[in-house]
Amino acid sequence: MAQNAAKPRAESFSVAEQNLLMELYDDYCDIITKKGNTAQINKAREAAWKTIADRLNASNLGGQKRTWQQVKIKYKNILTNATKKKAQLGATGGGPPPEEFTQAKSLALSYNKSPKIDGIQGGNASSPIDPAIRATFVEGTVLSTTIPLLHGDSPSVDLADC
Structure with missing residues (x-):
């Protein structure tokens, strides 16, 4: 009976790799975030991610070769986690304070160009409005x-x- 061989899992990115990834992303941010969905724009995005992966691999910080898809997914994970953590900072209620942002997460939030939404001045979720x-x-x-x-x-x- 043949056993299904498990796919080799990529080791997680080191803190140094994550920080370098975010710095490299900044160099290609304009290409990656360009509006549109044409074949030309998509090829340019893929080329940008490949270049980021090549430069990350050339640094040899993690000792493991990363594909451009792994690098792209890691960037999205860093951004998602940073966004969740930012939302936790604005939450009310008890519990321990949220962890500090890593350098990579801080960079991810600074590159994210989503609109800023502010609440009512002087109010918050747990106090009445002035x-x-x-x-x-x-x-x-x-x-x-x-x-x-x-x-x-x-x-x-x-x-x-x-």
């Missing part, structure tokens, strides 16, 4: 308001009558 800030929004029921018409001849309309 009345001075809330006052800019309409709350409750309007009891009576008169709206003047454009021509001064006609009387105003009272919304309380509607």
Whole structure:
């Protein structure tokens, strides 16, 4: 009976490899993040990842040869983990404080060009909104308001009558 041989697993990237990967990514970021999905753009992206992998392998920091696909996946994993960690920093509640960012994760976040989303100034998930800030929004029921018409001849309309 034939046994299925397990695929040899690549060793994990060292911290030095991850940091170098992020620095190399910065050199090719414009090519990799270029908008579009044409064959020419996709070939340029693949060539950029291959160059990054070649330069990473030439450094011999990890002692293992990496494919461009492994390097690309590792970059995406670093970015995903950094984004999750950043979200944890903004979370409320108990528990231990989140770990510090590694240099690679900090670089990944700095290269990520996603829009920044801010909450309401002075508020957070576990405290009520300051009345001075809330006052800019309409709350409750309007009891009576008169709206003047454009021509001064006609009387105003009272919304309380509607």
